[in-house]
Amino acid sequence: MRISADMIFWIQQKRWLLIAFGLGGLLYHFIPGPSGLSPEGYHILIIIFMTLILILKEPVPLPAIALQIIFWQVIIGGSTPNEVGSYFMNDAVFFIMGSLMLAVAIVSQGLDKRMALGIIRITGNKTWRIVAGFTAISAILSSFVGPHMITAMLLPVALTLIRFTPKSSKSTSGLTAALLFSIAYGATIGSIGTPSGGGRNVIMMNYWAEFGSGSLSYLQWMKMVYPMVLIEIPITAFIILKTFPPEMQILDTAVRRLSVEVAHAGKISAREILTVVLFALILLSWMTLSEDYGLGSIALIGIFLYMALGLVSWKELNRGVNWGVILLFGATISIGVQMKNTGGAAWLADLSVGFLQSVIPDIDTLRAIVSVALSGVMSNLLSSSATVAVVGPVVLNLGGDPILLGLASVIASAFGYFTAVAAPACTIIYSSGLVKAPDFLRAGWKMAVMSVLSLMLVALVWWPILN
Amino acid sequence: MKFLLAISSSKYSGPTLRAGAMIAQAFDAELNVVYVGAKLKGLQEGPLDLSRENLAKWNIYHPGIEVLKWAFQELKEICPANDELKSAEFNPEHIKEDQNRYKLILPTTKGCKVQLTLREGELIQELRDELQLDDYALTIIGGSQGKRHMAHDLIQYLPSSIFVARGLDLKKKYKLLLLVDDSEATKRSVTFGAEIAKTEHWEVRTLTVSKTKRFGRGYSGAAKKAKAALEKRDIPVEQFFLTGDPVTTFVDFSGDDHIIIMGASTANPLKKLFFGSKPIKTLERSTVPILIVK
The missing domain is CATH 3.40.50.620 (HUPs)
Structure with a gap:
């Protein structure tokens, strides 16, 4: 009897795995592919369909999802193991790996205490200035180093401020939400600013190179996208303050106590200086050398130097890096390339454009809407990087200017404001237990509207000027 | 333990x-x-x-x-x-x-x-x-586990006895309500109930419900054994024999001042998944704390 109860439990727990593979099997064996799509393209789309279900519902651990992408490509996707392997590791994956390692190396140095002191010195003790300061600092720093590192560093600062606020946590819910969202949304809007702001940016750059769609240098990217970040910073702070009005206008006691707390850190050490200098060098190299050496290789040089100088140990890196994510991005990029090679991406692009053309006759507008809507919606369900890995090849097959459409898609994939799972920064603040899922909806829709308008402004006014 | x-x-x-x-x-x-x-x-x-x-x-x-x-x-x-x-x-x-x-x-x-x-x-x-x-x-x-599937999953998939402290108010004077039938688990329920009643000095009632007016030898024998086991430990017991739908009767009888103790069902797990069982349905419908003994 126990065995059968265990079996029922297993089936119940793994139902989405069974559904995904069941539907995949059904499509593969019994339903012929649509006309205009090669059998290989059809099979790749089946794998992507199964993978999306698995990523959404996670009935198996993330690395297992990555592994099934690899073996299905060999079994039904018509690829050889070597082919899959050759697309698996590239500069984008090197960059994701390197940036995850850099985050561990830098966060472990305790620079957040210095950062806290710096922010307080700039903002003073007025609540609105602190919220605006957190938003601006998060956005600017995350645009260079990625949102998860900055959120990990700023969250304790915000939580310490909240802890030192002389009121019960219930009566400071507005203040708490305002501080936490200023970090998360600040980091999210900033992550589009430069190629190194997020893995998805580098994935798109990799697709441009892989598909022969052109390229953008680090500085060209900044020139095109950074104005949008600058526009969004004050509006984001305003939205947050209006959505979550803080109960206290001045955080005098909390700021004073935080200053005392961080003052214990003492004078800046040689180790900390070295960490900052090294990172500044990496940043400079990304800006000036990435066209020749790639962002990923430079990140790996940085990690090598951090280890060589004894600033971080392999044990720390090994513990702090989620290798499953690296495996997953390698696998999704490899299937993204196969989607393009087999014609699956072009077929999906034609389908989505054809479907909407009767509603929106202007093809350029339609392409822009499809790329933004597809990325914006999917990033709220998956994550921004996974979205770009899957949606990127489709967007680049829509026709029109692949650079502009790719950029629009990458930017829209950062519009994951509605849920706690869309962006790492949102997940991190959600895990504090101090903000709830409905809070993301309350502020998220305003952020989405603001971001779409900012994107339109930049795309319609700024990009034509640059061209 | x-x-x-x-x-x-x-x-x-x-x-x-x-x-x-x-x-x-x-x-x-x-x-x-x-x-x-x-x-x-x-x-x-x-x-x-x-x-x-x-x-x-x-x-x-x-x-x-x-x-x-x-x-x-x-x-x-x-x-x-x-x-x-x-x-x-x-x-x-x-x-x-x-x-x-x-x-x-x-x-x-x-x-x-x-x-x-x-x-x-x-x-x-x-x-x-x-x-x-x-x-x-x-x-x-x-006690917030009222959903149909949560009740089923708790009883079916946790490999231990389960106490769901639904609506429990420790200031209240509860009576223990032992649901007695001819199943194997009744014996263990009685042992469990006796231990709690002894320590907390709670009154104990046993309830045996038959769908028909006739109480078979199994039911009356089980009730007799339960009474004997409790009295052996100096626990006074009141016994009730009622007729009707078992789950409805359990729920109505327990009101809001009993803690129900009952044995887990030994029915086929698939049957329990689709049609439920007495413990699952009682857990879904009752508003009092309930202990299901496996």
């Missing part, structure tokens, strides 16, 4: 914790208090771990650890006679990862009968995993 006690928050789990501690004391059992927090998407696991590690440097811990800290302080108050617990201190730095969970090591409590555990994931899966790590006799859980 070892019991598992699942808590969710300091706001809602107070009565469950007190009831759990009380039952554990009655049986002189070891109590493992477990908090199961939501597990976030695997894609964000790395950044989350990095953030948590950094927060710990600022002495800011996982929200679940705050709940465990609260539980620890409450247990100290609930069990004043537990000298080991009294001398122990809660230190979040003593939380160690072990077998996909976090365990709080209480270093100064040699022989202490309390454990604190933090898990992340889906509730039933995590409780099941925890129960499989040791030989647990009972799982105690709060």
Whole structure:
């Protein structure tokens, strides 16, 4: 009897795995592919369909999802193991790996205490200035180093401020939400600013190179996208303050106590200086050398130097890096390339454009809407990087200017404001237990509207000027 | 003997914790208090771990650890006679990862009968995993588990007896209502009920329900045996024999001042999944605490 109860439990727990593979099997064996799509393209789309279900519902651990992408490509996707392997590791994956390692190396140095002191010195003790300061600092720093590192560093600062606020946590819910969202949304809007702001940016750059769609240098990217970040910073702070009005206008006691707390850190050490200098060098190299050496290789040089100088140990890196994510991005990029090679991406692009053309006759507008809507919606369900890995090849097959459409898609994939799972920064603040899922909806829709308008402004006014 | 006690928050789990501690004391059992927090998407696991590690440097811990800290302080108050617990201190730095969970090591409590555990994931899966790590006799859980599938999953998938502390008010004077039939589990229910009744000095009633007016030899024999077993321990017992739909009768009879104790069903798991069982339906419909003995 126990065995059968265990079996029922297993089936119940793994139902989405069974559904995904069941539907995949059904499509593969019994339903012929649509006309205009090669059998290989059809099979790749089946794998992507199964993978999306698995990523959404996670009935198996993330690395297992990555592994099934690899073996299905060999079994039904018509690829050889070597082919899959050759697309698996590239500069984008090197960059994701390197940036995850850099985050561990830098966060472990305790620079957040210095950062806290710096922010307080700039903002003073007025609540609105602190919220605006957190938003601006998060956005600017995350645009260079990625949102998860900055959120990990700023969250304790915000939580310490909240802890030192002389009121019960219930009566400071507005203040708490305002501080936490200023970090998360600040980091999210900033992550589009430069190629190194997020893995998805580098994935798109990799697709441009892989598909022969052109390229953008680090500085060209900044020139095109950074104005949008600058526009969004004050509006984001305003939205947050209006959505979550803080109960206290001045955080005098909390700021004073935080200053005392961080003052214990003492004078800046040689180790900390070295960490900052090294990172500044990496940043400079990304800006000036990435066209020749790639962002990923430079990140790996940085990690090598951090280890060589004894600033971080392999044990720390090994513990702090989620290798499953690296495996997953390698696998999704490899299937993204196969989607393009087999014609699956072009077929999906034609389908989505054809479907909407009767509603929106202007093809350029339609392409822009499809790329933004597809990325914006999917990033709220998956994550921004996974979205770009899957949606990127489709967007680049829509026709029109692949650079502009790719950029629009990458930017829209950062519009994951509605849920706690869309962006790492949102997940991190959600895990504090101090903000709830409905809070993301309350502020998220305003952020989405603001971001779409900012994107339109930049795309319609700024990009034509640059061209 | 070892019991598992699942808590969710300091706001809602107070009565469950007190009831759990009380039952554990009655049986002189070891109590493992477990908090199961939501597990976030695997894609964000790395950044989350990095953030948590950094927060710990600022002495800011996982929200679940705050709940465990609260539980620890409450247990100290609930069990004043537990000298080991009294001398122990809660230190979040003593939380160690072990077998996909976090365990709080209480270093100064040699022989202490309390454990604190933090898990992340889906509730039933995590409780099941925890129960499989040791030989647990009972799982105690709060009362918000009213959904059809939660009632089914709790009873069907947790490999221990289950006490659902629904609507439990420890200031109230409860009577124990032992549901007696000819099943194997009735005997164990009586033993369990007798132990609690003896310690808490609660009144005991037995209820036997037949769908027809005729009570077969099995039913009346089981009721007789239950009475004998309870009286042997000097526990006075009132017996009731009613006719009607068993689940409706159990629910109506229990009102709001009984704690129901009943045996788990031995029916086919597939049948239970689709059609339920007496314990599942009683758990779904009743508003009082209920103990299902396996």
